[in-house]
Amino acid sequence: MAAQHRRPLTRTLTTATALVAVAALAGCSSSGDAGDSSDDSEYGFTTAEQVADSTITVWVDAAREPIANAFVEANPDVPVSIETYDGNAGGSGSFQTKIALFDQSGEGWPDVVFSSQTNDASWAAKETNGTQAFAAPLNKGYMSDDFLSGFTDGALDPMTVDGTVYGLRNDLAPVVLWYNETLLDEFGYDIPETWEDYEELGEMLAADHPGYILGSIGDSFVGTYVYYWGAQAPIFQLDGEEFSSDFEDEHSVAMTDMLDRMSANGTLVQDSIFSSTFVENYADKIVAIPGPAWYAGAIFQNPDNVNAPTGTIGAADPLYWEGEDQVTGNVGGGVWYGSSHSENLDAVAQFLEFATASDEAVTLASGLPAYDSAASSWLDTQAESGYFVGDFKSAMQTAASSVWSGWGFPSFSAETAYAAIVVPALAEGKTIAEIVPEWHQQILNEAQVQGYTTK
Known part of the structure; x- marks a missing residue:
């Protein structure tokens, strides 16, 4: 017609x-x-x-x-x-x-x-x-x-x-480590390079500067893609028509334990990064935060969100487990x-x-x-703008080539189970470790509904 x-x-x-x-x-x-x-x-x-x-x-x-x-x-x-x-x-x-x-x-x-x-x-x-x-x-x-x-x-x-x-x-949405250079310099901290460094920074921050944070676990995409994918946790894998989820793998357990400890000391909060409460309470208190490339415009340069001043925010290479592959997640x-x-x-x-x-x-x-030529132009524009500190282009390029290939792409999202099980449990004061069995079962149930054989 x-x-x-x-x-x-x-x-x-x-x-x-x-x-x-x-x-x-x-x-x-x-x-x-x-x-x-x-x-x-x-x-x-x-x-x-x-x-x-x-x-x-x-x-x-x-x-x-x-x-x-x-x-x-x-x-x-x-x-x-x-x-x-x-x-x-x-x-x-x-x-x-x-x-x-x-x-x-x-x-x-x-x-x-x-x-x-x-x-x-x-x-x-x-x-x-x-x-x-x-x-x-x-x-x-x-x-x-x-x-x-x-x-x-x-x-x-x-x-x-x-x-x-x-x-x-x-x-592309590879996860990098965003950091506030002004706050790091003021507090005398180094940019963390590994997940172990990141948790150690959280312990120091909680002791010396309570109220300042290293991120949030209140968004389903953060909990799943930023942390578990970036940790090489095999909780969302697909092999043909067989879906598997392993929360007992050492990478999964290590990430669960780290998130619970940092949540307990207050350096990881539960507010959604897109919520008014997050912006009101933490916009000027983010010392570092792992997150995707699109945080550049959606969070840090967004007048309705963090809207950080020019020359304060930088992007560093993705965090990884000490002694293991230098990989990252993708959001x-x-x-x-x-x-x-x-x-x-x-x-x-x-x-x-x-x-x-x-x-x-x-x-x-x-x-x-x-698109490669568009990416190059965008990176050059960002670098030349003077808004970001550090080697912004290098960090983005490193992250883009380091996304862990072990994450699966079935016909359902990892976010729905996290949103249904983990987010409300955290609001009730429970730890992630406590509700892993329920979270795990919810993921498997969703896979079965979609017709996958589960393992």
């Missing part, structure tokens, strides 16, 4: 039912039945009948809306409908749930979707009840090898299934998906390239872009 809107249309969608209705009215792409499509083997999937100049519907979260609007401004001849949703934040599953409704109706799919999760390819690359996979294969002739090869090594691995790439990484790094059902695949490809590799993608990035 040809589109009738050439001006950007932005909506916030609160229910899946509303999404179906709006998508249909906006003239979204539909593959219909087999008679309406053609087998385009050079793309590796069956394409819908292409309609020249048809509107592409783009789903984004609020943080990605500016890049979508920038595409509209830079490409006035491409009709775009921009629709906002939660971005699948916190492993909400909203992306999969909404697409499942369109699969059932056989129409209404969006053309482009941004997800904050890196594990959606596990379901978006699979046929559902006779309906072809939502995510379009990107490296089977649809997008050029020259363009795809421009992504940082390993960036597309989570979206690659049996050698086929189904999504494009928006940004998200959003992904762009193109729909295999789109009636305007040329516009979809144009949007995907713009969102990941354009000058605007660099300018609007709050964290480290996944």
Whole structure:
């Protein structure tokens, strides 16, 4: 169905039912039945009948809306409908749930979707009840090898299934150690290099400067991806269709014990880093905090969050266990998906390239872009700005090449079990060690619900 809107249309969608209705009215792409499509083997999937100049519907979260609007401004001849949703934040599953409704109706799919999760390819690359996979294969002739090869090594691995790439990484989110140089100098402390150094700093800080902190464990992404992934804790692993979670491994036990001790001495707090209480109580009391690359814009340069003064914050190499591999965790790094059902695949490809590799993608990035040339430009811009102290670029590059490969990417998120079990238990005064059995069982239950064999 040809589109009738050439001006950007932005909506916030609160229910899946509303999404179906709006998508249909906006003239979204539909593959219909087999008679309406053609087998385009050079793309590796069956394409819908292409309609020249048809509107592409783009789903984004609020943080990605500016890049979508920038595409509209830079490409006035491409009709775009921009629709906002939660971005699948916190492993909400909203992306999969909404697409499942369109699969059932056989129409209404969006053309482009941004997800904050890196594990959606596990379901978006699979046929559902006779309906072809939502995510379009990107490296089977649809997008050029020259363009795809421009992504940082390993960036597309989570979206690659049996050698086929189904999504494009928006940004890399390796964990570095953020530190406040002003406070470290004032207190006479060194930047910690290992997890052991980090805990020792917590002990000194608690004794000499109570009220100052080294982080928070009140966010599900922090507890799982920053600490346990960064500790090489094998609590979230996938081997084919077999899922395993080991909280008795020495790395898992060591991290649990460290978090409990630092929580007890007050150097790790329970407030969400995005909460008003965290900003009010701790914005000027963060001595160091392990966190992803996107803390640069989302936390430290954000007027509504820490908003640290220029020349106080630096990024250091990731923490690691003394004498072990120097690896780190990863917190998200959003992904762009193109729909295999789109009636305007040329516009979809144009949007995907713009969102990941354009000058605007660099300018609007709050964290480290996944496209190599964009990443280099962003790092140079940050380094030249004078905002961060130390060797910011080197720390980011080290972290980006050091993400531990032992973490799995099943069709569910590690965050949901932490949010359901650990966060409320901490609020009740329990330790993580006390509720590990319950947390472990919740993870296994979620894996079984998704059809995995658990180990």
